[in-house]
Amino acid sequence: MSDETSASLPSSSPASEAPASEAVTSIRPPPGPLPAGLVLVSTPIGNLADLTIRAAACLSEADLVLCEDTRTTARLFSAWGISTHMEALHEHNERHRIAGLLDQLRQGKRIALVSDAGTPLLSDPGYRLVRAAIAEGLPVTAAPGANAAITALTLSGLPPHPFLFIGFPPPRGAARRAAFGQIHAAEQAGLSATLIWHEAPHRLAEALEDLATVFGGNREAAVARELTKRFEEVRRGTLASLSTHYAENQVRGEITVLIGPADVEATGADDLDRQLRQLMSTHSVKDAAALVAGAANLPRRTVYARALQLAREHREDNDITANPPDPLE
Amino acid sequence: MSDETSASLPSSSPASEAPASEAVTSIRPPPGPLPAGLVLVSTPIGNLADLTIRAAACLSEADLVLCEDTRTTARLFSAWGISTHMEALHEHNERHRIAGLLDQLRQGKRIALVSDAGTPLLSDPGYRLVRAAIAEGLPVTAAPGANAAITALTLSGLPPHPFLFIGFPPPRGAARRAAFGQIHAAEQAGLSATLIWHEAPHRLAEALEDLATVFGGNREAAVARELTKRFEEVRRGTLASLSTHYAENQVRGEITVLIGPADVEATGADDLDRQLRQLMSTHSVKDAAALVAGAANLPRRTVYARALQLAREHREDNDITANPPDPLE
Numbered sequence: 001m002s003d004e005t006s007a008s009l010p011s012s013s014p015a016s017e018a019p020a021s022e023a024v025t026s027i028r029p030p031p032g033p034l035p036a037g038l039v040l041v042s043t044p045i046g047n048l049a050d051l052t053i054r055a056a057a058c059l060s061e062a063d064l065v066l067c068e069d070t071r072t073t074a075r076l077f078s079a080w081g082i083s084t085h086m087e088a089l090h091e092h093n094e095r096h097r098i099a100g101l102l103d104q105l106r107q108g109k110r111i112a113l114v115s116d117a118g119t120p121l122l123s124d125p126g127y128r129l130v131r132a133a134i135a136e137g138l139p140v141t142a143a144p145g146a147n148a149a150i151t152a153l154t155l156s157g158l159p160p161h162p163f164l165f166i167g168f169p170p171p172r173g174a175a176r177r178a179a180f181g182q183i184h185a186a187e188q189a190g191l192s193a194t195l196i197w198h199e200a201p202h203r204l205a206e207a208l209e210d211l212a213t214v215f216g217g218n219r220e221a222a223v224a225r226e227l228t229k230r231f232e233e234v235r236r237g238t239l240a241s242l243s244t245h246y247a248e249n250q251v252r253g254e255i256t257v258l259i260g261p262a263d264v265e266a267t268g269a270d271d272l273d274r275q276l277r278q279l280m281s282t283h284s285v286k287d288a289a290a291l292v293a294g295a296a297n298l299p300r301r302t303v304y305a306r307a308l309q310l311a312r313e314h315r316e317d318n319d320i321t322a323n324p325p326d327p328l329e
Numbered sequence: 330m331s332d333e334t335s336a337s338l339p340s341s342s343p344a345s346e347a348p349a350s351e352a353v354t355s356i357r358p359p360p361g362p363l364p365a366g367l368v369l370v371s372t373p374i375g376n377l378a379d380l381t382i383r384a385a386a387c388l389s390e391a392d393l394v395l396c397e398d399t400r401t402t403a404r405l406f407s408a409w410g411i412s413t414h415m416e417a418l419h420e421h422n423e424r425h426r427i428a429g430l431l432d433q434l435r436q437g438k439r440i441a442l443v444s445d446a447g448t449p450l451l452s453d454p455g456y457r458l459v460r461a462a463i464a465e466g467l468p469v470t471a472a473p474g475a476n477a478a479i480t481a482l483t484l485s486g487l488p489p490h491p492f493l494f495i496g497f498p499p500p501r502g503a504a505r506r507a508a509f510g511q512i513h514a515a516e517q518a519g520l521s522a523t524l525i526w527h528e529a530p531h532r533l534a535e536a537l538e539d540l541a542t543v544f545g546g547n548r549e550a551a552v553a554r555e556l557t558k559r560f561e562e563v564r565r566g567t568l569a570s571l572s573t574h575y576a577e578n579q580v581r582g583e584i585t586v587l588i589g590p591a592d593v594e595a596t597g598a599d600d601l602d603r604q605l606r607q608l609m610s611t612h613s614v615k616d617a618a619a620l621v622a623g624a625a626n627l628p629r630r631t632v633y634a635r636a637l638q639l640a641r642e643h644r645e646d647n648d649i650t651a652n653p654p655d656p657l658e
Contacts, residue, residue: 040483042475047383050473054378119479121489134486134565141561144379144480146371146473150448154369155471157463160450161496164522182519189518189631190511193493232470236463302518305634312637 034061035141036108038133040126041065042119042145045254047228048079055143056080062112064104068124072116089113090125098132105138117254119147123167123198149196152224152256155234159261162193169197169207176207180214185302187262188272197257201225204255208243211259215239220260226253276307277314285311363390364470365437367462369455370394371448371474374583376557377408384472385409391441393433397453401445418442419454427461434467446583448476452496452527478525481553481585484563488590491522498526498536505536509543514631516591517601526586530554533584537572540588544568549589555582605636606643614640 034057041058044050059065060082066089067073073086089097105111115124133140149165166183170176183195199207204223211221217240224234231253235242239259272292279288289304363386370387373379388394389411395418396402402415418426434440444453462469478494495512499505512524528536533552540550546569553563560582564571568588601621608617618633 044381045473049383049386050381052373052379052381052474053385054376056382057378119483121483122479123490127489130483131486140484140563142480142484142557144374144475144557145381147476147479150451150476150479151471151473154448154450154459155469157460160456161452161494164493165490166522167490185518186515186520189514189520190628191515191518191520193495228471228473234469299519301638305638308637308641309630309634 034058034110035139036110037139037141038105038111038113040120040142041112041114042143042147043076043114043117045117045146045148045151045228046226048076050146050228051080052143052145055145058112058143059084061110063109065112065114067114068116073114089129094125094128098129101129102132102136102138105133117148119145122147122149148227148254148256151227152258153194153196155224156222156258157236158194158220158222158258163196164193165196167198169199171203173206173210177210177214180210181299184214185299188302192261194261195259199255199257201252201255204251205247207257208239208246212239212243215259222258224256225251272306273310276310280307280311363387363439364468365439366468366470367434367440367442369449369471370441370443371472371476372405372443372446374446374475374477374480374557375555377405379475379557380409381472381474384474387441387472388413390439392438394441394443396443397445402443418458423454423457427458430458431461431465431467434462446477448474451476477556477583477585480556481587482523482525484553485551485587486565487523487549487551487587492525493522494525496527498528500532502535502539506539506543509539513543514628517631521590523590524588528584528586530581530584533580534576536586537568537575541568541572544588551587553585554580601635602639605639609636609640
């Protein structure tokens with residue numbers, strides 16, 4: 001469609017799934033040409049009307065649209081009457097395809113990149129291509145739009161900034177708890193941000209259970225799913241209550257899990273210290289640190305360092321050895 | 330416009346600032362009614378064509394649009410032929426207005442909330458109102474769209490996830506360096522994420538200088554400005570090179586600063602350890618920790634705990650005192 005200067009976008013209504021604002025009867029793309037280069041185009045996360053006017057124009061005018069899954073993008077194209085040539089770009093072929101795509105960009109082609117839903121790159125392929133195009137000095141721009149993590153964040157009722165978007169946690173229990181533990185360790189060191197993950201529906205219950213174990217059941221949290229669609233749901237509560245709810249209620253669809261920021265001054269660090277002090281009254285520093293690190297799923301090194309400091313403070317407070325010799329002096 | 334079932338959006342072209350895809354000649358909002366409740370509507374971050382079809386419909390059909398600055402939103406409305414009643418909701422009046430707005434929501438009004446640009450709440454007012462509406466069980470939904478931080482992230486060439494969006498750093502030097510230091514401390518504890526801030530143009534040079542001081546001049550970074558507009562620019566380089574560039578080149582516009590993730594294994598923690606070991610060969614543990622904490626702008630407590638651990642490991646490696654008595658035993 002690249003040579004058409006007045007290509008008309010859909011005259012048909014999109015098969016949107018949201019209760020309101022579903023059917024835009026016509027949009028016309030701008031007559032001006034899309035410039036050469038790579039354009040990262042954000043697409044809807046559920047409601048087909050969540051496409052920007054410029055995104056529709058970019059997709060319509062591009063010489064080629066790179067899709068995560070062409071069948072998914074075909075549904076969007078069908079709803080909006082777009083017929084641009086599509087090709088798949090995914091995890092398994094991205095490396096192979098880069099050289100050829102860079103050639104096309106050098107020749108002045110207009111290439112649009114989309115993911116199945118939302119803003120490309122965020123949890124999806126395309127990053128290698130973008131890096132390669134930037135390295136070659138080829139033009140890269142964006143037509144911004146919907147993003148599931150940001151949408152979930154604004155609807156969660158949790159503090160909207162700072163926030164840390166992590167992506168999908170590891171699928172298996174031990175690795176997942178270790179990944180959560182690493183972020184919990186960063187909180188012990190002062191990180192205070194709303195935390196955001198995506199999760200597959202069949203892993204939601206066990207992920208929430210692990211989150212409650214690592215971050216504490218009282219932590220404020222939210223689970224968002226089917227955003228912008230008819231059955232949009234944002235459930236808010238503590239990690240413990242959400243863990244219980246989703247253990248008893250199977251759900252479907254794309255899921256975003258959010259937990260509120262650590263109250264760094266008041267909770268995390270003090271809990272850790274209290275546990276360490278208690279255990280150190282009956283165990284060695286090393287054993288106390290190992291026990292706390294195990295229970296809280298924190299790196300032993302971090303907990304041990306803190307335990308050593310507490311032990312030293314305790315010693316100084318009790319004046320057991322005034323001015324102990326410094327081991328390195 | 331709330332009673333019209335076929336209100337037609339603009340027949341005029343928007344005064345967009347981007348080189349391409351500027352002029353959509355007509356869009357029609359859906360005929361279905363917008364449901365009662367609060368809807369968070371994302372608006373463009375620069376290019377007026379970056380409005381979603383559903384966002385245009387929501388703004389057009391709402392009984393009331395709450396704006397950060399009605400003059401800014403008036404320009405968007407004018408471009409798209411929207412004439413819904415606007416009222417200001419900002420930092421200074423949000424608390425006062427909440428009770429009245431909740432009353433209107435209870436009566437079944439459709440209220441849209443927008444910020445000056447992008448997704449509301451992220452660096453903008455509205456969070457208190459959303460919390461209050463959620464607490465009352467009133468419907469809150471979203472029409473997602475553009476967001477400057479996410480757009481900058483995808484164009485930066487930096488790893489797109491995990492990422493930590495922080496917002497604006499404190500405006501003054503000491504507080505700003507302390508805030509950067511707190512995040513750097515979290516990196517020492519294992520945080521590895523692309524970091525994103527907004528910054529005012531007249532503070533960009535000094536903020537970059539502080540970032541280079543705290544995170545190291547070699548750290549990969551990017552500065553994005555005028556995104557989606559005619560003079561869109563994404564400058565990529567090390568913190569040192571960007572700091573030099575913007576010290577010599579004044580810029581204007583909305584600015585997003587991004588730095589790549591810490592290479593936790595290879596750099597941050599090891600650098601700290603190396604510095605501590607070196608200083609501990611000539612200084613007391615306490616003095617070494619104080620010097621390193623001061624130089625790296627890290628919390629003394631964190632660095633001291635690590636220094637104590639290194640000292641202990643050193644002692645054990647050198648077998649100066651095999652099995653030293655544990656201070657708490």
